[in-house]
Amino acid sequence: MATTDEQLLRGGPEAFGAFYARHERAVFRFFYRRVLDAETAADLSAECFAAALLGAEGYRGEGGAPPVAWLFGIARNVLRRSAEQRRVESRARARLGMPPLVLEDETLAALDRIHAGQLMEHALSYLPPDQAEAVRARIVDEREYDDIARELRTSEAVVRKRVSRGLGALRRRVEDRA
Incomplete structure (x- = not known):
């Protein structure tokens, strides 16, 4: 073959x-x-x-x-x-x-979702692993802070801080490229 x-x-x-x-x-x-x-x-x-x-x-x-x-x-x-x-x-x-x-509209929507997911994974690759994991769980997976904190065995405040820092870093990256 x-x-x-x-x-x-x-x-x-x-x-x-x-x-x-x-x-x-x-x-x-x-x-x-x-x-x-x-x-x-x-x-x-x-x-x-x-x-x-x-x-x-x-x-x-x-x-x-x-x-x-x-x-x-x-x-x-x-x-x-x-x-x-x-x-x-x-x-x-x-x-x-x-x-x-x-x-079909469903196929177009699926293609857009696939590409959006690839863009998100690319963006998250620029973050430290702990921030990327927190942003993915909160923003992409739409999970609650307390649920993420339990999974990561840390406090909700730490998860909130990681998400905040990660989103800030992504925002700065986008602004720098514009």
Whole structure:
């Protein structure tokens, strides 16, 4: 069975499905971070993978670049062309006879929740572990201070302080980046 990205690219449409499954979240995140809209990011992702499928036979790995670098090169080109045209490009999907991508509201909401969770985890990674744990429990999980304090075997005042310090640090980080 093909296991490397290069083998999956060269293994035909069925193997390409495994390549797609392996990289779909990363490609979606790439687009979502740039367009901040789940539906547009999904359209761009579909076009990127359609273009990759069309070009898979021509993949050569020049300069030792791994297939994922090749894939993100396609993603950058899809994003650039779509920005130039002021609409999501659909040329590769049309060549493959793929119908327009239609996402239900539930799917869009799920994609937004996934991305929001990833953003939160990224933000929390900048905090000391005790503050990150307290902020996650209070803000993300919406737990009560006394419940968190019992779990952490500390006082409610300590938990409140950790949450306050953590949120303050995150606020300063956002303000510094603005």
